[in-house]
Amino acid sequence: MFDFLASMLKVAKIPYTENAALAPKSTFKVGGKARLYITPQNPEELESTIAAVHSAEIPFFLTGGASNVVYPDGIYEGAIISTQSVKEIFYDPDEITPDGAVLVSCQCGTPMAAFVDFCTRKNLTGAEQFAGLPGTVGGAVYMNARCFDRSVSDILYSTKHIEFEGDKARQVEVPFNSEDWDYKKSPFQAPVASVKSQLYITQATFRLSPASPADHDRIAADCKKYIAERVDKGHFKYPSAGSVFKNNHAFGAPSGKLIDDCGLKGLTIGGAQIAPFHGNFIINTGNATAADIKALVQVAQKAVHDKFGFNLEPEIIFV
């Protein structure tokens, strides 16, 4: 089946690598190898790739920046499809919504950093909090990423995705509907029984506010401030996938505080450690495996449940 898929990709001229090492491709620097690692170059190639993998009946995982995932140890007997080359940005300054917003559309693999830089260059305000967020637009939309009290859904205007009807794929544009979104929840996360009901984001359109030329320095300074805060908190000191567990605001204490109160900061299993500087970060101290990270997740969940009766919900995704 892998040979069949590889030959389909070759004919379609869609780039792929066989037996690709996964650790260097994720921010956690963890994982073995994937039988195929495919990098479609545009939304049409992304659609044909998903259709081809589907018809070859090969398990697959779609990834953007791989900044929220833990790749498996050993061999992943499937295909990793990376969107990172699908990264055009579209903007028409004359297209203004009735309430005065301007729209910036990003293909799914656009790095969030490139989107934020684009807004800064064009003097558009509203996305500053996302400066320094690793990963792509597709991943941020899927996760409904939240930074400094701002969620991606707060600035979303519409999304485009690929969906399957029978064996036919089509691209659909959906206007933002606030009822489908919540803290770290997006409609793209619905549990899926088969590829036919799963949705693959190809593009997101964001609403921004045009700022006056005098505001340019303020926008740039805010972006710098948010990045500096992440650096100060140690976000980039070690490989990680950011916060491991979602926060439950109703519970009243952030997950990192609960883990800290259980005395778990610094706890090490193999090459993975609960960061001594941040209870909700697990870091790779050099040779962590997915199994080490999973074990730490389970220890934290049990300790917090035993002490507080609260179930920590993982935010990171084990592929």
Ligand SMILES: Cc1cc2nc3c(=O)[nH]c(=O)nc-3n(C[C@H](O)[C@H](O)[C@H](O)COP(=O)(O)OP(=O)(O)OC[C@H]3O[C@@H](n4cnc5c(N)ncnc54)[C@H](O)[C@@H]3O)c2cc1C
């Ligand atoms: C140092 C550090 C700091 C972080 N800080 C934050 C933070 O402040 N706030 C926060 O919310 N997160 C944070 N994260 C986590 C992570 O950066 C975000 O969740 C990010 O939005 C994930 O984007 P990605 O492209 O890397 O997605 P991936 O990790 O590649 O994928 C995440 C999920 O999205 C799905 N996905 C990706 N692209 C698509 C697509 N096109 N269509 C459908 N599904 C798709 C994947 O299948 C997977 O289920 C941090 C991570 C790190 C390493």
